[in-house]
Structure formats: C-alpha cells, structure tokens
Amino acid sequence: MPSVTSHLVIALALSTSSNALLSQRDDSTAVPSPFDNLEDVHVFKRDSSKTAEAPLVIYGDSYWMNASIGTPPQSLSFLLDLTRSRIEPAYTLDENYTCSDDELCSEFGFYKPTDSSTYQHLTYTQRHDAGVDYTYSDTITLGDHAADQAPLDIPSIKTQADSSLGLSSVNTSFPYILVDRGLTTSPSFSLIGDNGNTTTPSIIFGGINTSKFNGPLQAFSFADHTITNNPFVTLEADSLQLLTNTNDNSTYPIPSSTPIMLRTDELITYLPNSTVQSLYNDLNITTDGVISSSRFYGVLPCSRQESEFHTFSLVIGNMTFSVGWDELFVPWTRDGLCKFGIQAQESDYKTHAELGVPFVRRMYVAVDYNNQFVGVATLKDDDDQDEGEDEVVEIGTGTALPSAVGDWPASVTAYTPAASTGTAAATLTFTTATSSGGGVVPTGLSELGRALLVPGVLGMAVLQAV
Ligand SMILES: *[C@@H]1O[C@H](CO)[C@@H](O)[C@H](O)[C@H]1NC(C)=O
Numbered sequence: 396m397p398s399v400t401s402h403l404v405i406a407l408a409l410s411t412s413s414n415a416l417l418s419q420r421d422d423s424t425a426v427p428s429p430f431d432n433l434e435d436v437h438v439f440k441r442d443s444s445k446t447a448e449a450p451l452v453i454y455g456d457s458y459w460m461n462a463s464i465g466t467p468p469q470s471l472s473f474l475l476d477l478t479r480s481r482i483e484p485a486y487t488l489d490e491n492y493t494c495s496d497d498e499l500c501s502e503f504g505f506y507k508p509t510d511s512s513t514y515q516h517l518t519y520t521q522r523h524d525a526g527v528d529y530t531y532s533d534t535i536t537l538g539d540h541a542a543d544q545a546p547l548d549i550p551s552i553k554t555q556a557d558s559s560l561g562l563s564s565v566n567t568s569f570p571y572i573l574v575d576r577g578l579t580t581s582p583s584f585s586l587i588g589d590n591g592n593t594t595t596p597s598i599i600f601g602g603i604n605t606s607k608f609n610g611p612l613q614a615f616s617f618a619d620h621t622i623t624n625n626p627f628v629t630l631e632a633d634s635l636q637l638l639t640n641t642n643d644n645s646t647y648p649i650p651s652s653t654p655i656m657l658r659t660d661e662l663i664t665y666l667p668n669s670t671v672q673s674l675y676n677d678l679n680i681t682t683d684g685v686i687s688s689s690r691f692y693g694v695l696p697c698s699r700q701e702s703e704f705h706t707f708s709l710v711i712g713n714m715t716f717s718v719g720w721d722e723l724f725v726p727w728t729r730d731g732l733c734k735f736g737i738q739a740q741e742s743d744y745k746t747h748a749e750l751g752v753p754f755v756r757r758m759y760v761a762v763d764y765n766n767q768f769v770g771v772a773t774l775k776d777d778d779d780q781d782e783g784e785d786e787v788v789e790i791g792t793g794t795a796l797p798s799a800v801g802d803w804p805a806s807v808t809a810y811t812p813a814a815s816t817g818t819a820a821a822t823l824t825f826t827t828a829t830s831s832g833g834g835v836v837p838t839g840l841s842e843l844g845r846a847l848l849v850p851g852v853l854g855m856a857v858l859q860a861v
C-alpha cells in the first residue's frame with residue numbers, strides 16, 4: 396500500500412477564542428485545501444477594530460508597559476525600546492528569588508518560567524523541525540488579548556534587572572508578533588503621552604485613539620533613515636524655542652532635513668551642534684564635561700534647577716511641545732554638576748539627533764511600519780477628551796495613516812503575517828506518515844506537536860497533502 400506523507404501545517408494562534416478553536420476543529424474534518432481559508436482568520440476577531448491596548452508608566456525617564464507573561468499570568472512591566480527587536484523578560488529559575496527594594500524588579504516584576512505551563516524551551520532539533528528561529532516562547536497578555544507563543548530572549552535577572560519589549564521596525568519585534576497572532580492587522584502602534592503628568596500614558600497596538608489628540612496628525616516618512624538597513628522612527632522639527640524667566644524669547648533653528656530619532660528609554664535630547672551651542676551661550680551652559688579629547692558634555696551647576704525657570708519648546712510646523720527647564724537635569728559629578736538634558740549630538744557618539752522622553756511624552760505618536768510613517772500631534776487636555784466614545788480606529792494596511800496629513804506613497808507592501816506564508820517563523824510544520832484511501836489523516840504528531848496542541852495555542856490546522 397502506498398503511503399502518503401502529509402505535512403500538517405499549524406498556523407499558530409490565529410485566534411485565541413476557544414469557541415473559534417472548536418468550530419475550526421470541526422471544520423478541519425472536512426480537510427480544507429491548503430491556505431484557501433486564510434481569510435477566515437478575520438471571522439474570529441472579537442472587536443470590530445483589531446487593536447490591543449496596555450497601560451504605560453513613565454518611570455526613571457522611560458516608558459514601561461504593564462502586561463503579563465505565562466500561564467497563570469505573571470505581572471510584568473516591560474521597558475519600551477524603539478531600537479530593539481525582541482521581547483526580553485528578565486528571568487530566574489530560582490524559586491525563592493527576591494529583589495531588594497532598590498532594584499527595578501521589586502517594582503516591575505520578573506519572569507519565573509518554571510511557574511508557567513505555556514513556557515516552551517525548544518531543542519535545536521525541535522527548532523529545526525518546526526522551522527522557527529527562537530528557543531524560548533510563552534504567552535504575553537495585554538488586557539484580554541493574549542499573544543500565544545511569543546518568541547522570547549530571556550536574559551538572567553542577575554545580569555539584567557529590567558525586562559524590555561522591542562518596538563523596532565525589524566520584523567521580530569512585538570508589533571509584528573501581534574500581526575502574526577491575528578491580534579492586529581498591521582505592525583503599528585500609538586504611543587499616547589501624558590503631557591508631563593505621570594498619570595495616564597498608554598499604548599494602542601494597531602490603532603489610533605482620535606479623541607486623544609488635536610488633529611490631524613502630521614506625518615513624516617522615516618523610510619530613508621536607516622541604521623544597519625533598518626528604518627528608525629524619526630521626525631523633523633523646525634526649531635527649539637526658549638522662553639526665559641525674564642520673558643526673553645529666542646528661537647534656535649534646527650537645520651532642515653535633520654532626522655530626529657524618537658526615544659522611549661532616554662531623558663537626553665541630542666540636537667545638531669549649531670542649534671545647541673547658541674542655546675548654551677544664551678544660558679551660560681558650559682561644555683566642561685570632558686568625555687574625551689574631542690567630546691564634551693554641556694554641564695551646569697545642579698543648583699540652577701531650582702533657582703531658574705525657563706521653558707523649551709520644540710516646534711514642528713504649527714505644533715509646539717513645551718518642557719520645563721527643571722526636567723532637563725541629570726546628576727553628573729559629586730561636586731554638584733549636572734549634565735543638561737539637551738546635548739549636541741556630536742558630544743556623545745550619536746549617529747542621529749534624538750528626542751528624549753521629556754519631549755516625547757508631550758506628544759501623541761502613531762507609528763506604522765508598513766508605510767514607514769510616524770504621525771505626531773499635540774495631546775488634548777483631559778477636559779477636552781470625548782469620554783466614553785469609541786474613537787479608536789484601526790491603522791490598517793493602507794498607504795495613509797488615519798486622521799493624518801502626509802506625503803503618502805502611492806502604494807505600500809504590507810507585512811504579511813508569518814503564518815499565512817507557510818514558511819516563516821510562526822508556522823510550524825510537522826511531517827506525519829499516514830496511509831488511507833482518499834482522505835489524508837494525521838496519525839500522530841511529534842512530541843513538540845503535542846505540546847503545542849493546547850487550547851489557545853492552536854488557532855487553525857490545515858492539512859496539506861504533498
Ligand atoms: C525555597 O524555599 C522553600 C521554603 O523555604 C524551600 O523548601 C526550598 O528548598 C527553597 N528552594 C531552593 C531552591 O532553595
């Protein structure tokens with residue numbers, strides 16, 4: 396009798412609803428032809444717009460996202476990083492591990508993989524057989540949205556106290572994983588600042604909350620602003636304005652076509668030398684902070700933080716984002732010198748100008764990696780927001796960001812979820828040998844396959860006869 400070899404292609408976690416899982420399993424007895432029902436993925440969506448939100452905290456001049464990992468869920472706050480491309484929960488295998496009060500992990504948590512039933516550690520052979528490029532995975536949950544089998548890098552808490560979540564344009568970053576798992580339609584997100592209040596920043600993956608900003612978003616392409624071939628989120632600004640405590644008003648132009656990279660993990664803003672030096676002259680900030688024979692930080696006595704009151708505004712078109720002087724001091728030496736929060740980009744081995752968190756938190760920022768645009772707007776005051784209205788719109792896969800003005804491209808190549816290509820990271824392929832008349836029936840799965848067949852992990856099974 397001839398034996399038929401079939402590949403059971405498991406497209407992972409296209410749905411997290413167990414009803415959807417059951418109905419899909421029932422359908423699978425009919426042996427769907429390969430991939431013809433990938434559109435069905437969209438049938439299982441819970442919301443009319445596919446978005447996932449999470450609360451943020453701004454702490455230590457960085458954005459942190461509250462989420463959970465594993466089953467049952469372990470609460471964890473992740474440092475958001477626009478330059479990294481992996482999820483890195485700081486972990487320990489020590490069941491009795493405790494953080495001292497002065498460590499970040501006492502506040503933000505850490506990961507105990509051995510307490511999670513959905514934690515996976517793949518061997519080399521399992522990775523090879525499954526065609527995936529990661530070794531560890533577990534479920535990451537934002538509110539009621541679970542991203543199953545999210546690939547992880549797990550740094551030991553002994554070497555890295557904070558957990559981080561990569562938001563970069565590299566296709567292994569978290570926004571792409573949400574697309575792979577069917578939770579959003581595009582690798583995109585909104586970073587909603589708190590206007591300097593430490594209360595209500597948030598992040599929405601895949602969507603825009605139009606009631607949070609004074610529209611329209613003004614959009615900038617960052618397609619050409621790459622470092623090692625990966626585009627980084629950059630915008631352009633016209634000038635920095637200074638309003639001193641004596642009401643002197645000065646404008647420092649920023650050379651046009653200066654891409655300014657957005658940071659969610661740094662206080663200091665780096666701008667071109669020409670902009671910064673004239674500001675330093677006017678404020679009597681010296682470049683006495685010696686780094687090397689050719690590089691100097693702008694420094695000033697920390698006591699000036701309390702004794703003076705100035706305001707800096709970043710001007711972008713008709714928008715201004717204003718930061719108080721007192722937010723721009725970084726302790727530097729024991730004898731009372733502080734690094735100033737606006738530095739020349741030449742001072743610190745930077746390849747781009749960078750915008751630090753004090754300015755970014757005054758913005759509504761929407762990033763879409765499909766079209767490689769970032770939209771920015773000023774935040775509405777709490778009083779002006781339309782409470783209760785569902786004003787969240789999907790960013791989607793079109794050429795333009797919603798509620799935005801920009802010089803849009805004629806077309807974009809939308810990211811194709813790994814699962815639907817049948818080849819990439821989130822699709823696991825198992826070879827099973829069977830023989831039976833007309834139909835193709837899987838007789839068994841590898842050990843790895845069985846491990847994956849747990850509710851919430853298997854979204855859809857497609858039988859592919861070869
Ligand atoms: C952790 O603490 C418990 C209770 O104190 C103890 O029984 C166990 O042996 C400890 N585990 C390790 C790895 O030290």
Ligand SMILES: *[C@@H]1O[C@H](CO)[C@@H](O)[C@H](O)[C@H]1NC(C)=O
Pocket residue numbers: 450451452461470472502503504
């Ligand atoms: C976020 O997590 C931190 C640490 O667990 C907690 O203190 C804070 O209240 C949480 N914030 C929100 C908005 O959930």
Ligand SMILES: *[C@@H]1O[C@H](CO)[C@@H](O)[C@H](O)[C@H]1NC(C)=O
Pocket residue numbers: 636638644645646
């Ligand atoms: C400072 O000058 C700018 C440009 O001249 C102007 O738009 C702004 O309103 C001025 N601000 C104050 C507080 O005078």
Ligand SMILES: *[C@@H]1O[C@H](CO)[C@@H](O)[C@H](O)[C@H]1NC(C)=O
Pocket residue numbers: 668669672741
């Ligand atoms: C920055 O500008 C100052 C003043 O114009 C100049 O003295 C200095 O050499 C410049 N530094 C660099 C690295 O270009």
Ligand SMILES: *[C@@H]1O[C@H](CO)[C@@H](O)[C@H](O)[C@H]1NC(C)=O
Pocket residue numbers: 679681695696
């Ligand atoms: C500028 O700052 C230096 C020390 O940082 C101080 O000695 C000097 O008096 C200041 N000059 C003015 C005009 O404020």
Ligand SMILES: *[C@@H]1O[C@H](CO)[C@@H](O)[C@H](O)[C@H]1NC(C)=O
Pocket residue numbers: 610611613712713800
């Ligand atoms: C600001 O500029 C944008 C883009 O040029 C424009 O669409 C918007 O109407 C302007 N807003 C105001 C309040 O002038």
Ligand SMILES: *[C@@H]1O[C@H](CO)[C@@H](O)[C@H](O)[C@H]1NC(C)=O
Pocket residue numbers: 589590591592774775776777778
């Ligand atoms: C920030 O707080 C101030 C008062 O502390 C309030 O007037 C303002 O509306 C708040 N802004 C936002 C965006 O919540």
Ligand SMILES: *[C@@H]1O[C@H](CO)[C@@H](O)[C@H](O)[C@H]1NC(C)=O
Pocket residue numbers: 448604605606607780781782783784786787
């Ligand atoms: C959108 O913003 C409005 C106004 O602040 C708020 O009431 C609503 O909860 C937000 N929606 C989401 C999904 O964050």
Ligand SMILES: *[C@@H]1O[C@H](CO)[C@@H](O)[C@H](O)[C@H]1NC(C)=O
Pocket residue numbers: 566811812813819820
């Ligand atoms: C992700 O990017 C890599 C290289 O940049 C590419 O080889 C791979 O096909 C991409 N994966 C998907 C699912 O687009």
